[in-house]
Structure formats: C-alpha cells, structure tokens
Amino acid sequence: MSIIVQKYGGSSVADAERIQRVSNHVIELKKQGHQPVVVVSAMGDSTDHLIELAKSINPSPSSREMDMLLSTGEQISISLLAMAIESQGYQAISLTGYQCGIQTDHFYSKAKINDIKANRIITELEKDNIVIVAGFQGMNENGDITTLGRGGSDTTAVALAVALNAELCEIYTDVKGIYTTDPRVVKTAKQMSQISYDEMLELAKLGAKVMHPRSVELARKNKMKLVVRSSFELSAPGTEIIEVNEMEKAQVRGVTLDDNIVRLSVPDVPDRPGIAYKMFSALAAQNVHIDMIIQNLTHDDRNDISFTVPKDDLELVQGIINQFIEEVGANPLLVRDDVAKLSIVGTGITSDATIASGLFGALYKMGINIEMISTSEIKISCIIDKARSKEALNEIHEFFELQKVL
C-alpha cells in the first residue's frame, strides 16, 4: 500500500459531471491498491463570484474575513467529491484544512504552512477511507481560517505528500503537462515528458502558469516526485518533475514570455555609496519583487537606475520611488509598459557561451533590440519590445529546436 496525493484544480471540479469523472479516477487509484489523498480547489469560478459578492459589500474587506469567506469554496468541493465517491460504494471522508492539521502563520490571504499534524488523515486512511482535502486553506494558532494565496492548492498537495511520505504527488490541471513554451502562442510547442525541479521552478517564476513556484520549491526541497497531468485527458501521461539528471550537454528546455511587467527608470540619481541600497531596500520592505536592474553612469556623479517590477505592484512602487526621488534629488520617474521579458531556461545553459550568443544573435537578426539582460545558472532573460515579443517567442522556440525536446 502506498499513499498517492492527487490535486485537482477548479476547472477539474467545475460541475457535477466533472466531479463524477474525478471520483471515477480516484476510485481507479484505490482499486489499484493505493491510498488516495485528494486535494481539491473550489469549483470553477466560484471563488471569483465570492470575491465579487464581498466587494459589493465592502470594497476593501479585511483579509481575515475574506479568508473566512473564500475557504467555503473548497469546503463545498470536498463534500461533493466525497458524496460522488460514496455514491459508487466506496468510503470517503472530506476534511477541511484545519481538520487535516494544516497549521499556518498569521498572514491572512497569503499564509505559509508552518506544520502539518497529519494524524487525522492517517487515521482515516487506516479506516480504508479515501481522504478528500480542501486545498488552499489552513488554520493559524488562534484557530482562525487562513488561505495560502496563489498556488495554494498545489502547495497543500505537495506539503501533504511530504508530510505523509507519499510515493507521488499528481497535479491534475487543464493542460496536458509542461510545454517548451506557451502552446497558445507557439503552435509547435512541445509537451515534455520530464523536467528538472530547477527548470520547472524557473519556468514557473517566468510566467508558465501551470504550477506556482512555491509548490515546486517545496517539492524540490523534499525531493517529492511530482507529475503534472490533464484532468480532461486522464490517459495522457503528463510531465514528470524530477531531480536534475546529469545531462552531458547543456540544452534549452523552454522559452517563456512575461508581458505583465513594467520598466521603471530613475534618471540622474546622485552617485553616492549606499544610494542604490537605500532605494531597493525601501522596495524590499514592501515585499516588492524587483527583477532586473541596470545602472548606467551618465555624467558627473549621476546614474540612471532602471529596473522591472510586476505590473500589479506599479502603484505601490511609484509611491515608494517618488518619495525616494524627493529625498535624494533625482529626475522624475519614467514608466514604460510597452516591454516584455523573454527568457530561455535549461540546466547549465549559462555555462555554454554558444547558447547566450545564439539567443542574442537570433534577436539581432529579427531587428529586435535587447534593453536589459539578466541571467541565473539556468536561465537567460531579455527585456524586449512588447509589440514584437510573440513573434520573437516563436522564432526563439524554432531557433533552439524546442519542438524536438523530449
């Protein structure tokens, strides 16, 4: 007997029929002799409806009450899935986040899991129950309901798989697996059979929506075997996410495009020690994720500092930077939202100089200017003109022959 954790997203349980289909698939796993622990999200767009209802009552509701409200979405899904399983003569039990012993910190709407006391789940598995768990939620020390924020249900699934020492964690979603790039933009995008945690993590951070970086990071840290599969084509094998296999040759495995960013420039910042630190620490204090930074010495003791941030943070960042400009004396902030970030991902690619030069060369041949570059061990990102970014995505996918990736 082995525990397998499966996670089904909102679109997989959007209506009664889909819930029945999920229940069949879970029962299959049980029949094969496994102990299924099933994590589900709220049905379809029910969370959006609840948010809308809340905003009609209070435009800026407290996050504690929002968590109280939104956690009902998963509670509905788990009870319905348990009923569907029971209707076929199998034993099931639904458990909310707190009933599963998912203990979180106090940050409503973006709580982090501190610990999982899995004894209740283990007891139910011993009673031969299929255990259905509400994703996305937990409980803080006060006994109040918290939600885990974006990617919360994936995080619940991986964290439970780790806590239960599961054999495998399967993430069922509305796509067949992880692709070399966005198949809606690039027709020849290829689904990969395997990918390393590191590559998956970069792809997730760079805008591949399939899994949230946070859950991938948790799986990597605990070496939990992950599989991303389609809940609509259950026979499709999906993509396995595994430890790095030592590849002989560095290879580009994916290309991503993120156009949900803005580029900010602060011209003529005085060139004094600690001034960049002052600016970026003010941003970090507000939990703003700054991506790429360029600093150019312009003329006598003055710098232009440019950086990119997620579009959602723009308002917050403008407030912080304008205050900074006032304090140190710089020219007014320049904001550009006509840019996009194109990235290539693959283990070891930055240690093979031909790959970077190949990327830059291909963009140059298209006449596309690279405004900023940043690299990590396994990715190279370029800020380019948004208007031509989809064309570039196709070209780079083709250039690195990603349609042939395995």
Next chain:
Amino acid sequence: MSIIVQKYGGSSVADAERIQRVSNHVIELKKQGHQPVVVVSAMGDSTDHLIELAKSINPSPSSREMDMLLSTGEQISISLLAMAIESQGYQAISLTGYQCGIQTDHFYSKAKINDIKANRIITELEKDNIVIVAGFQGMNENGDITTLGRGGSDTTAVALAVALNAELCEIYTDVKGIYTTDPRVVKTAKQMSQISYDEMLELAKLGAKVMHPRSVELARKNKMKLVVRSSFELSAPGTEIIEVNEMEKAQVRGVTLDDNIVRLSVPDVPDRPGIAYKMFSALAAQNVHIDMIIQNLTHDDRNDISFTVPKDDLELVQGIINQFIEEVGANPLLVRDDVAKLSIVGTGITSDATIASGLFGALYKMGINIEMISTSEIKISCIIDKARSKEALNEIHEFFELQKVL
C-alpha cells in the same frame, strides 16, 4: 454594558443590500452601549441550492458530508456581515460554530448542543468586537462539523444567549411577531405583544413556523427573555416571549392549523396486552413523532388503532406498521391524507370547560365532524376534514374573539 444576542434568518440576509441593512441595525445596538452577538443563517435559499447540487451527485448523500456542505452557507453569511460592519468603521469578527466552542453530539444533520465553551466570544467582546456567529452548526468530539437540523439557528441564538448570560435574545424574521393565527389564512389575525413560553411552545409545535419548539424550550428552561421581531420593519416592537404571567381568566391566545399530517388506521388489531406498546415502541425507535392516538374496541377481541404522524414520516411509518401487521395479524393499513389538525392554545384553557365545549359547539354548528381530539394543559386539538379546515380556522378565530387579543 450588556450582551444582547440577535438572530437573523435567511431572508434577512438574502442579498448584499439586506446584509447592509442588518449591519446598520447591529451597529445601532453597539452605539447604544450594548455588546451585540449576532447569529445568522445562510443567505436566502442558498441552502436549497446546495442540497440540489448534492442530490445531483448522490441521491442519498451521507449526513456527515451534507453537514460539511451545508455549513458553508452560514460561513458565507457571517463573513459578509462582518465585512459590512467593518465597512462602516466598526470592529467585527465572524466565528464559525466550532470557533464559538459549540460542542454537539454525533448525530449529523440533527445534532444537539452538549456544551458551549464561550471563551473565544468573550475574548472578542472584550476587544470591543461585534461578534458574528454562524447559526445552525457545531462540532462533535472528533472535530467534525455537525448541523443542528430544523430551527438550528434559533437554537444557536438561544443557547449562546444562555451561555453568555445575555440580557435578551432577539429573533429577527420575516414576520412582525407571533400572531393569534396564520395571517395568510385569517385576515383578522392579531399580532400579540406578549406570549408565555408555554403558549409559544404549543403554537410552535402545532405548526406556527416562526420559531422552532426546540429553541423555545431551551429559552423556557433557562428563563431567557426572547423577542420575535421583523427584520423588514425594524421599528416594529415584535412579540415578547416571557414566563407565564398569572392570568385570572383562562383565555384562548391562538389557533393553529396543521395540514401536513396523515391519519393512519390499523383495523382489527388483536386485543392482547402489550400489543399497542409493541407497535408504538417500534415507531419510537425510529424517532417518529406520533401525535394523536385513538383505539376503538370493534368486535371480539379486536381493536382499530388510529393515529396521526407528520406527512414526511409516512414512508418510514408504513414500512414499520406493515411489518407489525404481518407479525400480529391485522387488516391492511389505511392511510388518509385529507385531514388537518386544528388547535386552540392558551394557558389554563383545559381547566375551563366552557372553552372546550365552545370549540366543539362552533365546529358542530358549521357541520364539521371532529374525528379525533387530544388535549394538553394548554391546548385542545381536533382532527377535521382538510377541505373545510381554513374556513374552520377563520370561524374559530372569530368565535374566541382573537382579533381582540393583546
């Protein structure tokens, strides 16, 4: 400072606008210097929608999973009401049944409250929060969510009022208070300013839908002052439910009609000691509430036994009685659903012989046959022809001059 518990039913919180109105009313109470503890039901007919959804997945879902599902309804209401209060600059906190320490037995869908550990509520009141509580729900020893069944939110409100030693428990509903009879049937029905627990209890048991007997019983036992008021006409004074005031004269206070009953007859039951006991204990074991019983000796050692049960229990009762008939040898069960139960209620009315004879005489004058009679200290019930029962209700209301009741 005094604690006042208010309960708002589903129709009072059916949409965003009504939730805003309730929040205003609660804030009024807070401004007057009270400590409001507010119990709410699920919004409008949201519970019906959830039941429908469940039945589309499993025609006979387990009651544990139904409770898991249905308890989300109140959780949505409480968070929205808390948000509405917060939007006006007052502090509020929503608490689910288990967060309020409402501990119940293990009977899903009809749980009874064993105990309330009110320390969380008290802590929140001390922090100057308006406390919003999910009605209808609690938690059993296993940490599983239970619901309290019919009248559950009223029961939550009264039980909390008792546990918190509240000054008052106000039940807000879609009528203005307790009437002498059903105002939809009798135009001259009069709202009473006061009524005793005993009378209210009988009225509730006899089909007045405003409050469930269970919550009235709990209030009576603990002498908790109750007021039934309208959430649509907040300035209306409602009906106070108080201890018996020693009235000099027995007086009819209300007339009720219950046509949700069936009359069952088992003809030719052998007249042996213990045989009625055998039959009724089989029914009691299934928790069937038997109302009126008549046993007629017909001929040599044979009895006809007739009784009434709620229509909802008919299928269950038929199964039990048919088995009984087979065991003891009696004629086939006769079922009649063309009957209704008309009752008059008032403290001391059965000790004043003129009241019973007045009732019987008035029905006789209308040419309405009384098929069964039962009495308690404060009520007299008659089974009559359903077709003429509304006419009779009007006539009896008039006969006892209930339009003049205070």
